[in-house]
């Protein structure tokens with residue numbers, strides 16, 4: 001296994017924007033719709049390069065999503081991107097019926113996702129769309145971990161037939177995958193081998209998972225770190241193997257603890273190989289204004305929570321049935 | 336010399352005023368906007384400066400009924416900032432009206448502040464009637480409030496809402512307009528900040544809304560076109576709305592205010608790149624010079 005190194009920092013949205021340009025060069029039926037924030041979600045790169053294949057729709061996410069469906073039904077690969085708060089929720093019905101039910105080539109970019117959009121506050125901090133999007137039949141949902149992976153994922157969803165959603169962020173985040181790192185939709189990547197605990201993460205939290213694993217190794221605990229970039233279709237085999245080999249898991253995501261990556265992993269393991277799981281994510285709360293790093297700490301989204309959750313879940317596993325929570329000390333996510 | 340920021344503790348009364356009395360208030364609000372955005376290092380300069388004159392008349396010209404000591408007063412008129420990103424102008428206005436101390440302006444957009452990047456109802460900031468920031472929702476909320484006042488409670492309250500011109504590209508905005516006319520909401524005053532700027536460019540280029548006054552007319556509104564920086568115009572428009580309300584005209588009112596993005600700060604005026612940026616230190620110095 002190659003050593004994983006920090007290669008600098010860059011926002012995942014840049015990977016999305018550059019991936020679109022690659023697609024535009026390769027396929028002349030790729031079109032992009034703008035939602036008045038093209039410079040934020042980097043569809044501006046495509047607009048500059050292919051102005052004749054870019055169409056401004058204005059601040060109208062419902063309309064843009066359904067117009068994309070019209071393009072797709074006319075043989076195009078149609079991309080529309082906005083902030084994830086608005087390109088997953090404002091247009092939810094349009095996504096469900098005109099896109100997913102039709103099962104057509106509409107590709108949605110959800111930018112400025114998660115708590116790290118920062119000072120804009122709760123209205124703009126999408127923390128629920130993994131839960132929604134992954135329940136839509138026919139959908140592919142990918143949450144890349146860094147800039148390079150975002151670029152590959154963008155190209156991959158362009159080349160896969162059917163409705164797809166890619167979630168990415170605003171702020172510059174650690175880069176650690178390279179052009180040579182493996183990437184295939186639906187195939188989770190094991191970034192670090194280990195059999196003591198499995199840490200399954202997506203997006204920005206993959207880097208934090210690696211940091212946590214490093215700290216755990218100092219205690220003699222070998223964590224398996226899985227970059228679960230594709231939430232749907234989920235890589236059942238890799239997850240079940242991890243459950244079997246490690247006997248306990250931690251999930252980590254920049255999203256509500258309910259219904260997101262953690263929920264997806266729990267569904268897979270509960271059905272195939274039940275093990276104790278601890279969930280790292282936002283604990284059933286709306287976000288608020290603040291600087292990205294500050295919010296990561298306040299909302300418990302750093303390696304420290306992953307580390308602590310790993311120790312906790314290992315203890316639960318080792319206690320066997322006693323590790324199952326008793327009714328009197330059942331945990332939920334309210335403080 | 337480093338820029339040192341202080342906020343005055345000035346407050347202004349809400350009363351009938353001559354048009355020339357508003358410029359002092361608007362200037363104070365514009366200075367607050369520049370200072371608070373400079374400290375926040377993010378936020379929207381253009382539309383906030385551009386609507387400062389409207390806010391001055393609406394809150395300090397005896398147009399709205401409110402009581403800063405009793406923000407929940409049940410007979411108050413309500414204002415919904417549908418264009419939630421413009422909250423720095425509202426935060427300054429509410430502070431200058433005495434709802435809370437202008438000291439809070441130091442902490443715009445900071446962790447733990449009640450002055451969220453977009454209005455958060457969860458923060459319980461006095462004077463904020465709803466969370467907004469997802470464009471297009473605030474006007475429907477205002478329609479709901481006005482329906483509740485007029486048709487359920489049958490009271491005499493008024494409801495005001497302000498939308499951007501990019502914002503009215505959202506389709507639900509026109510569903511709200513249809514309902515407002517259908518329910519004859521003469522207690523509703525819809526202010527459109529028509530600066531012809533949005534994030535990606537000119538409104539006419541990004542997605543034209545024109546002729547927007549004709550659209551509102553066709554939907555059944557009493558439409559008043561004004562210069563959004565002329566205090567006389569603004570005053571008269573609100574007076575017309577008041578008489579529409581009192582005479583039960585049976586139509587909602589739309590005030591289409593032609594404004595200039597960044598108004599009052601020379602280098603920001605009519606430049607859409609200032610939609611969503613704060614001034615840096617150099618720029619804040621020049622801006623505060625302009626706003627002397």
Ligand SMILES: Cc1ncc(C[n+]2csc(CCOP(=O)(O)OP(=O)(O)O)c2C)c(N)n1
Nearest residue numbers: 036382468469470499500501502532533610
């Ligand atoms: C539903 C929704 N979509 C997109 C955005 C992002 N956004 C914030 S302000 C804005 C442009 C609004 O333009 P306008 O209403 O003209 O405001 P102005 O530029 O005059 O401040 C956009 C697209 C949002 N806040 N809500």
